[in-house]
Every structure is written in C-alpha cells, then in structure tokens.
Amino acid sequence: MAESDPAHLVRPQDRVPGEPTSGITREQAFAVDGMWAGHASTDAGAMSGWHHHGDYDSCIYVVSGMLRMESGPGGKLVADAAEGDFVFVPKGAIHREGNPGDAESHLVVVRAGEGPAVINVDGPAGEQ
Numbered sequence: 060m061a062e063s064d065p066a067h068l069v070r071p072q073d074r075v076p077g078e079p080t081s082g083i084t085r086e087q088a089f090a091v092d093g094m095w096a097g098h099a100s101t102d103a104g105a106m107s108g109w110h111h112h113g114d115y116d117s118c119i120y121v122v123s124g125m126l127r128m129e130s131g132p133g134g135k136l137v138a139d140a141a142e143g144d145f146v147f148v149p150k151g152a153i154h155r156e157g158n159p160g161d162a163e164s165h166l167v168v169v170r171a172g173e174g175p176a177v178i179n180v181d182g183p184a185g186e187q
Contacts, residue, residue, distance in 0.1 A: 066160055067089070068093075069088040069089065071086075071098075073088075074086035074087060074088050074097065074129060075087050076081065077097050077099070077177070078175075078176055078177035079174075079177075079179075080107050080108050080110045080177060080179055081107060081108040081179075082101065082102075082105045082106050082107035082108055082124070082155075082157070083099055083100070083101050083105075083107040083156060084099065084100045084101070085098070085099045085168075085177075086099070090176075092161075092173070093145045093171060093172065093173060094169070094170065094171055095115065095168075095169070095170040095176050096167075096168065096169045096170070097167075097168055098107075098165065098166065098167060098168070099119075099165075099166040099168050100163055100164060100165050100166070101124075101126075101156065101158040101163065101164045101166075102158065102160055102161070102163055103124075103158055103160055103161050103163060103164075103174075104158065104161075105158055106115050106127075106156075106157035106158075107155045107156050107157065107166055108155060108179055109134070109153055109154070109155045109179070109180050109181065109183055110153070110154070110155065110177055110178060110179045110180060111150075111152055111154065111178050111180065112148065112150060112151075112170055112172070112176055112177060112178070113150065113151065113172065113174045113175045113176065113178050114150050114151070114172040114173055114174045115150055115170035115171060115172030115173075115174070115176055116147070116148070116149055116150050116170065116171050116172060117147070117148040117168060117169070117170045118145060118146075118147055118168070118169050118170075119140075119145065119146040119147075119148065119166050119167070119168050120144075120145050120166065120167040120168075121141060121142050121143065121144045121145075121146070121164065121165075121166055122142065122165040122166060122167055123142050123162070123163075123164065123165045124142065124158055124160050124163060124164025124165060125139065125140065125141055125142075125158055125159055125160035125163050125164055126139070126141075126144075126146060126156055126157075126158065126161050126164055126166060127139050127140075127156065127157040127158065128135060128140065128146055128148070128154055128155075128156050129154060129155050129156075129157070129183070130148070130153065130154035130155075131183075131184070132183075132184055132185065133153060133157040133183055133184070133185065134153075134155065134183030134184070136156075139159065139168075142175055147157050150161070150172055152184075153180055153182075153183050153184045155183075173178045
C-alpha cells in the first residue's frame with residue numbers, strides 16, 4: 060500500500076466468513092500482510108473448540124455480552140471479560156472462548172503476525 064491509497068470501509072454485510080472453529084462465528088473485515096481484523100460472535104452459553112492463532116498475537120475487544128477465556132496449562136486459567144474489556148492472547152497460546160452470559164456476545168478481534176490465523180487443536184496445552 061502507498062501513501063496515495065484510499066482508506067477502505069467494510070460494512071457488516073461486506074465481511075466474509077473467517078476461519079472456522081466450533082462454537083464461535085468469525086467474520087473477516089481485513090487481512091493484509093501482518094494483520095487480520097474482524098468480528099466474532101458466540102451464542103449465550105456456548106463454548107468454542109480449542110485452538111490457537113499460530114504466529115499471531117490477538118487483541119480482543121468485547122463490544123457486548125461476555126467472554127470467558129480458558130488457557131494456560133490444562134486450560135485451567137480462566138479470565139472473564141465484559142463489555143468494554145480488552146483481552147490479549149499471545150501467539151501460539153492454546154485457548155478456547157465461551158460466553159457465560161444470557162445474550163449473544165460480540166467481539167472485535169485484531170491479530171498481528173503471519174501464517175495461518177486459526178489452528179484448531181484437540182485440547183489445551185498440558186500441565187507444565
């Protein structure tokens with residue numbers, strides 16, 4: 060991209076499906092060298108499958124609803140986030156996310172890195 064390139068607007072109806080993981084719906088807004096940005100939603104009471112984001116660091120902003128992030132050895136570290144909170148997921152961190160609330164959650168996700176943006180796995184990282 061060059062200084063003279065225009066800004067791009069992506070409206071909700073223009074987002075494309077993101078990489079699949081059970082229990083979470085991802086929509087891609089932008090994917091350029093070194094960055095991915097999009098929207099994710101999770102139904103009330105749902106939990107995603109285990110996954111990681113390869114060589115991408117991820118920043119998640121909770122627009123509405125709740126986010127439960129399980130990660131760490133055995134997946135035993137739990138962080139509950141609510142509307143207005145940010146969550147950082149370092150590259151390669153195996154995790155799953157859920158929605159313990161009673162309404163669908165909506166998240167804005169921005170990733171910095173390269174390679175595959177989503178890698179689904181069978182389970183959490185083992186005990187250290």
